[in-house]
Amino acid sequence: MPEPQPVADSVRLAWPGEASAVAAVQRRAWLDLPPELGGALLAEVDEPAMVRAWEQVLARPADARRRVLVAVAGQGRVVGFATTGPSDDPDARAGADGEVDQFWVDPPARRQGHGSRLLNACADTLRADGFARARWWVLAGDVELRRFLAVAGWEPDGASRTIGAEDGSVTLEQLRLHAGLGA
Numbered sequence: 001m002p003e004p005q006p007v008a009d010s011v012r013l014a015w016p017g018e019a020s021a022v023a024a025v026q027r028r029a030w031l032d033l034p035p036e037l038g039g040a041l042l043a044e045v046d047e048p049a050m051v052r053a054w055e056q057v058l059a060r061p062a063d064a065r066r067r068v069l070v071a072v073a074g075q076g077r078v079v080g081f082a083t084t085g086p087s088d089d090p091d092a093r094a095g096a097d098g099e100v101d102q103f104w105v106d107p108p109a110r111r112q113g114h115g116s117r118l119l120n121a122c123a124d125t126l127r128a129d130g131f132a133r134a135r136w137w138v139l140a141g142d143v144e145l146r147r148f149l150a151v152a153g154w155e156p157d158g159a160s161r162t163i164g165a166e167d168g169s170v171t172l173e174q175l176r177l178h179a180g181l182g183a
Contacts (some may be wrong), residue, residue, distance in 0.1 A: 011121035014068040019054035021078035029104035065129045071114040080105035098131030127181040140173040154179045
């Protein structure tokens with residue numbers, strides 16, 4: 001049976017056959033990160049390995065509440081994606097705290113409403129999965145993303161962490177934001 005045709009400029013669950021498109025958006029978005037981070041991420045995994053990883057995630061999610069959402073434009077062209085699921089933070093309330101883990105919009109497709117639609121779909125998906133609160137780790141230096149999320153009601157909750165390369169060559173600070181999902 002053929003897959004249903006998407007509606008232009010919308011967000012939906014990713015299809016298993018879209019692993020290459022998701023990986024391509026992710027790689028282009030990584031190029032837009034600070035050079036020390038983007039370069040390190042791109043050096044860690046080649047494109048075929050990234051596609052295989054996305055094929056696995058899309059075909060066999062680790063948890064029924066782990067979702068990959070895609071923002072589509074035109075005739076179904078993937079221009080962004082996000083992943084949602086239960087928060088795995090040590091202080092998370094099981095069943096109540098969800099998270100947005102990955103959130104990328106293809107740089108040429110930004111400021112066209114795709115990020116806003118994707119963000120709203122993340123909140124709707126987490127709410128439908130029974131979560132009361134959403135969490136999101138963002139780079140402390142990503143002022144643009146933090147401003148975008150603040151306008152949508154996300155606030156820092158006081159948690160922070162340092163991430164980086166295993167060899168210590170790159171370290172970056174992250175802040176955790178949260179938002180209530182309401183009823």
